[in-house]
Amino acid sequence: MNRHRAFYIGRFQPYHLGHHSVIQKIAKEVDEIVIGIGSAQKSHTLEDPFTAGERVMMISRSLEELDTTYYVIPIMDVDRHAIWVSHIRSLTPPFDVVYSNNPLVIDLFSEAGVKIKKSPLFQRGAYSGTEIRRRMLNDEKWEDLVPKAVVKVIEEIDGVQRLKKLSKTDSPG
Ligand code: NAD
Numbered sequence: 001m002n003r004h005r006a007f008y009i010g011r012f013q014p015y016h017l018g019h020h021s022v023i024q025k026i027a028k029e030v031d032e033i034v035i036g037i038g039s040a041q042k043s044h045t046l047e048d049p050f051t052a053g054e055r056v057m058m059i060s061r062s063l064e065e066l067d068t069t070y071y072v073i074p075i076m077d078v079d080r081h082a083i084w085v086s087h088i089r090s091l092t093p094p095f096d097v098v099y100s101n102n103p104l105v106i107d108l109f110s111e112a113g114v115k116i117k118k119s120p121l122f123q124r125g126a127y128s129g130t131e132i133r134r135r136m137l138n139d140e141k142w143e144d145l146v147p148k149a150v151v152k153v154i155e156e157i158d159g160v161q162r163l164k165k166l167s168k169t170d171s172p173g
Pocket of ligand 1: 009038040084100108119120127
């Protein structure tokens with residue numbers, strides 16, 4: 001019997017409890033989850049501080065407790081949106097449904113004829129990469145917005161220090 005597989009993509013800068021809640025929900029609806037790490041080529045900027053490998057660690061360790069099969073695949077951006085879906089297909093296990101809330105992601109997959117399920121938003125104000133990075137830079141509490149495994153990864157790579165150094169060298173925008 002064919003396995004029912006879903007695709008979920010994000011930048012995960014960093015992976016937070018909003019993403020985690022979506023993945024927990026998807027896990028109840030399909031057999032396997034393919035997680036794409038978008039903008040895999042980016043790191044060491046204020047908007048995209050963490051490398052693809054660091055984001056693989058954050059996600060894989062957070063999902064250890066989850067009883068589901070998942071694949072974490074880094075995916076570099078391509079400069080033509082029109083070929084993005086084929087680019088993803090060429091790198092990932094086959095999937096038959098995409099979960100997303102990102103309008104461009106939804107448009108590109110819909111045009112390619114892929115079934116879309118809109119993923120629910122959980123506490124968008126706090127569970128947001130932008131808000132977590134802002135708190136890190138301002139010495140505010142961010143740890144309760146991400147899975148415990150992500151706190152450990154960010155400590156291991158000295159992520160907050162990296163962000164603070166970047167704020168001195170990388171102009172926002
Ligand atoms: P993100 O990490 O901001 O979000 C990932 C997903 O999680 C989205 O569906 C988002 O709506 C959802 N989410 C965020 N906060 C949530 C919360 N609190 N509760 C529930 N869900 C929440 O990443 P993103 O920006 O959506 O990632 C899209 C990726 O696709 C980017 O890396 C982008 O560059 C890439 N992309 C590339 C191309 C191209 O290369 N041509 C085209 C389109 C998209």
